[in-house]
Amino acid sequence: MALGKDYLGQDCSLSRALELLGERWTLLVVQNALYGVRRFSDFQVRLDIPRAVLSDRLSRLTGAGVLEKRLYQPSPPRHEYLLTDSGVELWPVIFSLGMWGRRHIGGESARLFRHADCGAKLLPSTDCSECGPIAPGDVEMYPGPGPKRDDPVSRAMNRPRRLLEPVVPEPS
Amino acid sequence: MALGKDYLGQDCSLSRALELLGERWTLLVVQNALYGVRRFSDFQVRLDIPRAVLSDRLSRLTGAGVLEKRLYQPSPPRHEYLLTDSGVELWPVIFSLGMWGRRHIGGESARLFRHADCGAKLLPSTDCSECGPIAPGDVEMYPGPGPKRDDPVSRAMNRPRRLLEPVVPEPS
DNA sequence: CTCCTAGGTTCGTTCAATGAACTCAAAAGA
DNA sequence: TCTTTTGAGTTCATTGAACGAACCTAGGAG
Numbered sequence: 001m002a003l004g005k006d007y008l009g010q011d012c013s014l015s016r017a018l019e020l021l022g023e024r025w026t027l028l029v030v031q032n033a034l035y036g037v038r039r040f041s042d043f044q045v046r047l048d049i050p051r052a053v054l055s056d057r058l059s060r061l062t063g064a065g066v067l068e069k070r071l072y073q074p075s076p077p078r079h080e081y082l083l084t085d086s087g088v089e090l091w092p093v094i095f096s097l098g099m100w101g102r103r104h105i106g107g108e109s110a111r112l113f114r115h116a117d118c119g120a121k122l123l124p125s126t127d128c129s130e131c132g133p134i135a136p137g138d139v140e141m142y143p144g145p146g147p148k149r150d151d152p153v154s155r156a157m158n159r160p161r162r163l164l165e166p167v168v169p170e171p172s
Numbered sequence: 173m174a175l176g177k178d179y180l181g182q183d184c185s186l187s188r189a190l191e192l193l194g195e196r197w198t199l200l201v202v203q204n205a206l207y208g209v210r211r212f213s214d215f216q217v218r219l220d221i222p223r224a225v226l227s228d229r230l231s232r233l234t235g236a237g238v239l240e241k242r243l244y245q246p247s248p249p250r251h252e253y254l255l256t257d258s259g260v261e262l263w264p265v266i267f268s269l270g271m272w273g274r275r276h277i278g279g280e281s282a283r284l285f286r287h288a289d290c291g292a293k294l295l296p297s298t299d300c301s302e303c304g305p306i307a308p309g310d311v312e313m314y315p316g317p318g319p320k321r322d323d324p325v326s327r328a329m330n331r332p333r334r335l336l337e338p339v340v341p342e343p344s
Numbered sequence: 345c346t347c348c349t350a351g352g353t354t355c356g357t358t359c360a361a362t363g364a365a366c367t368c369a370a371a372a373g374a
Numbered sequence: 375t376c377t378t379t380t381g382a383g384t385t386c387a388t389t390g391a392a393c394g395a396a397c398c399t400a401g402g403a404g
Contacts, residue, residue, distance in 0.1 A: 005391090007200065009220050011282040014203055014266060017273030024194065024392070028179065031186055035313065035329055036339035040351050042325045048181050050393055055352060065276070076401040078350065083336065086276045091308040091335070092296040093272060094186060096264040101189030104237070104258045108318030110183040115300035116312040116334060124264040127297045127305060128287035136263040140288040141207065146280030153214045157207055162288060163263070164255070167208035177360090196361070212382055222362050227383060248370040250381065 011149050020064050021090075025049050029057050030087060031094050033067065035111075038080040066090070096124030139163040183321050192236050193262075197221050201229050202259060203266045205239065207283075210252040238262070268296035311335040 005023055007015035021027055025047065032046055044054055058081055061067040066087040072080045095113070102109055113122050125133040142160040152169035177195055179187035193199055197219065204218055216226055230253055233239040238259040244252045267285070274281055285294050297305040314332040324341035 010200065012203070012270060013273035013277065013279065013281055014270040015200060015273075016277045016279060017269050018199060020277065021269070022194070022196065022199070027190060027194070028182065028187060031184070034308070034335055036333065036335075036337050037325065037329075038338055041349085042339065042341065044351090045323050045325045046321070046329075050395095051352065052354085052394090053392065076350075088308050088336070089272060089276070091311075092268040092298055093265065095298050096268055096296075097189050097193070098184060098186040100261060100265060101185035101187075104261070105185065105188045105192065107185065107188055109185055109316035110318040110320045111313050111329075112316040114312050114314065115303060115306055116310050117306075118300065118302050120300050120302040122306070122311065123299050123301060124268075125297055125299045126264055126267050127295050127299070128290065128292050129295060130290050130292040131287060132304070133299060134287055134289075134294070136206070136260050138288050139263075139294065140286050141283050142286065144281035144284040146282040148282045149218070151217050153209065153217045157209075157218075157283075161208065163206055163208075164260070165208050166210055167214065169214065213380085216382095222364095223383065224363090224385085225361065248381075 009149070011147060011154070020060065020066075021093075023057070023060075025053055026057050026061070027094065027097070029054070029061065030066065030083075030090050031098075033081065033083045033087065034091060034094060038082060040079070040081070043081075061087070092124060095122070099124050136163050181321070183319055183326070192232065192238075193265075195229070195232075197225055198229050198233070199266065199269070201226070201233065202238065202255075202262050203270075205253065205255045205259065206263060206266060210254060212251070212253075215253075233259070264296060267294070271296050308335050 006019055010016075021030070028047060029043060032043055037043055037046060040054065040058070043049070043058070044051060047054070058067065058069075062069050062081065065084055067081045068084050069079050069081055072078055114120060115122060126136075126139070128134045140160060140162055143158045148154060148158055153167060156167045156169045177191055179191055182188075193202070200219055201215060204215055209215055209218060212226065212230070215221070215230070216223060219226070230239065230241075234241050234253065237256055239253045240256050241251050241253055244250055286292060287294060298308075298311070300306050312332060312334055313329075315330045320326060320330055325339060328339045328341045
């Protein structure tokens with residue numbers, strides 16, 4: 001399948017996540033699920049999405065364990081799609097992308113978010129497990145155990161380095 | 173443009189962000205830019221992406237102010253693509269999606285991340301500006317000033333409510 | 345007996361992704 | 375001087391996914 005949804009040859013978990021979530025409509029389906037939408041026809045009404053595409057996305061997400069399809073009424077048989085724990089963990093993705101759109105593309109938001117306990121506003125962030133929130137410039141990348149691409153650019157990237165530090169490939 | 177990259181009729185900033193970032197390859201281009209890749213041919217080598225698509229993605233990202241195209245050498249004229257501040261702010265998106273892929277899709281990571289100052293590991297999170305990191309279940313959504321869709325499901329969603337709370341549309 | 349609803353599937357049309365080939369300008373090599 | 379290489383693209387025919395309108399099915403409801 002040369003054309004389409006796979007990113008064969010990519011060596012990062014982002015590309016693997018995008019093979020599932022990077023298709024058109026998929027993240028909006030997950031977003032609506034986080035917002036409480038559960039039924040086929042409710043997704044369809046909210047999203048104005050072709051039924052065939054919605055059907056495909058729901059079954060792919062179900063197959064990947066992001067959603068769970070459950071019978072909520074035996075007769076007539078009716079189903080709902082619930083987020084699994086793995087699906088709920090997509091919240092930081094949905095939230096950070098939405099916040100970025102609000103800050104950098106503009107338009108007014110139809111929905112805002114706050115901490116239910118105290119009412120204060122929310123921010124997407126990357127936290128150090130010891131020090132709390134940190135900036136991208138304080139992130140260091142280093143090689144993990146996984147397979148790596150073997151080209152000059154990737155080799156130059158496989159030394160421990162700060163985020164944003166320019167890659168300087170050695171001429172082969 | 174009925175087919176393609178627009179999500180016309182969607183009312184959230186996520187859909188606006190996805191019109192730019194949701195196309196195939198776009199987030200992987202941003203990822204590589206965060207990792208330090210700057211030149212057309214270096215992106216091409218890393219990504220195995222058709223040149224025409226890479227050209228399109230780079231100019232769309234440049235047009236949207238995520239990247240900046242800069243001459244770094246006058247003769248022969250050579251350009252590089254640098255992330256703007258707005259582009260750097262996509263780091264939480266890239267990181268949270270990558271972490272999700274690592275946790276839930278699996279495979280070994282080619283690259284890992286740590287806090288440069290202390291070496292501890294990083295976590296994607298949603299922080300309350302007052303209380304620190306919070307769980308999705310503690311997020312409350314409430315209507316903002318932006319335009320809203322007018323269908324039974326969207327109307328039911330426009331009351332203040334917790335994330336994940338089931339939407340129960342009133343029969344029209 | 346007919347209509348309606350939830351939850352899909354089928355199918356012809358359209359448009360974006362693909363990859364191979366081509367372009368162009370400057371520099372380096374022979 | 376002629377040829378090749380390199381960076382950075384553009385052009386073009388092919389393919390497969392998204393679109394949307396129509397169709398299907400099973401179980402109530404009127």
